[in-house]
Amino acid sequence: MPCVTPTGELTPSGRTILEVLVDPSTVDEIARATGLPIFRTRAALREFLAAGLAQEEGGRYRATARGLERLQPPAR
Amino acid sequence: METTNGATAPAALPRIGESAPAFEAVTTHGVLQLEDFRGSWLILFSHPADFTPVCTTEFVGFAGIYPELKKRGVELLGLSIDSVYAHIAWVRNIEEHFGIEIPFPVIADLDRRVATAYGMVMPGESRTETSRCVFVIDPEGLVRAMIFYPLSTGRSMPEILRLIDALQTADRHHVATPADWQPGEAVIVPAPRTQEEANERVTSGKYEVVDWYLSKATV
Numbered sequence: 001m002p003c004v005t006p007t008g009e010l011t012p013s014g015r016t017i018l019e020v021l022v023d024p025s026t027v028d029e030i031a032r033a034t035g036l037p038i039f040r041t042r043a044a045l046r047e048f049l050a051a052g053l054a055q056e057e058g059g060r061y062r063a064t065a066r067g068l069e070r071l072q073p074p075a076r
Numbered sequence: 077m078e079t080t081n082g083a084t085a086p087a088a089l090p091r092i093g094e095s096a097p098a099f100e101a102v103t104t105h106g107v108l109q110l111e112d113f114r115g116s117w118l119i120l121f122s123h124p125a126d127f128t129p130v131c132t133t134e135f136v137g138f139a140g141i142y143p144e145l146k147k148r149g150v151e152l153l154g155l156s157i158d159s160v161y162a163h164i165a166w167v168r169n170i171e172e173h174f175g176i177e178i179p180f181p182v183i184a185d186l187d188r189r190v191a192t193a194y195g196m197v198m199p200g201e202s203r204t205e206t207s208r209c210v211f212v213i214d215p216e217g218l219v220r221a222m223i224f225y226p227l228s229t230g231r232s233m234p235e236i237l238r239l240i241d242a243l244q245t246a247d248r249h250h251v252a253t254p255a256d257w258q259p260g261e262a263v264i265v266p267a268p269r270t271q272e273e274a275n276e277r278v279t280s281g282k283y284e285v286v287d288w289y290l291s292k293a294t295v
Contacts, residue, residue: 002106040106
């Protein structure tokens with residue numbers, strides 16, 4: 001499923017994946033942690049990279065500062 | 077290439093043993109690429125149209141074998157020339173009527189890019205719909221088997237499972253499978269390529285030998 005809605009909000013599966021990316025993780029680790037198939041995990045990571053919400057280094061993915069910000073509850 | 081029916085055909089259709097055509101497509105699970113499935117077996121299948129009777133029975137069938145496919149490391153990916161909104165409405169309708177969730181993504185191939193690359197439209201039958209095609213793609217991205225059924229005939233789910241079992245058994249044990257083979261039954265060992273091997277084959281006592289070129293073994 002898409003991870004970010006057309007209005008820029010995280011979808012439930014997007015939030016689940018981004019929460020795992022608080023710690024640098026491989027595709028396999030993310031798939032195991034979320035219970036999502038590998039193909040969905042790869043597609044989600046591609047989407048996060050394009051949106052600047054995650055970055056990849058040496059085969060491990062982690063949330064960027066912008067990604068971590070999206071995980072915070074909205075300010076009241 | 078222009079065909080006699082006036083339809084556009086791809087330069088080269090997929091062939092067994094060759095790389096499956098790459099694609100990126102809008103699906104009911106977001107944008108997916110063929111490359112996303114690397115490392116898993118994949119069944120890419122097309123159906124003529126959403127909200128049609130035979131296709132509905134097939135989707136119920138594919139959802140039914142999905143758990144068995146997952147056990148074998150196989151993913152499913154459907155396709156038709158319909159919009160993603162039509163797909164969403166149809167899978168929700170199937171869930172309402174049959175109580176079955178469609179767990180796999182479905183490509184919304186409105187521009188026919190994937191259908192054309194895989195030769196799924198058979199203009200002699202229909203110029204606006206994909207036929208009932210099945211492409212089995214292995215973890216390395218190679219086409220390993222293809223099945224083509226006409227619009228009028230729903231596919232056999234046990235046969236698709238049997239095909240996966242046969243391909244995986246053949247890979248694992250370097251054997252072939254005979255007609256109507258079922259998992260657990262004897263397989264065919266490769267035929268000898270020299271007279272010496274043929275003599276060895278019939279005298280070794282290791283196989284169920286019908287003749288030197290047809291021998292079976294249990295794996």
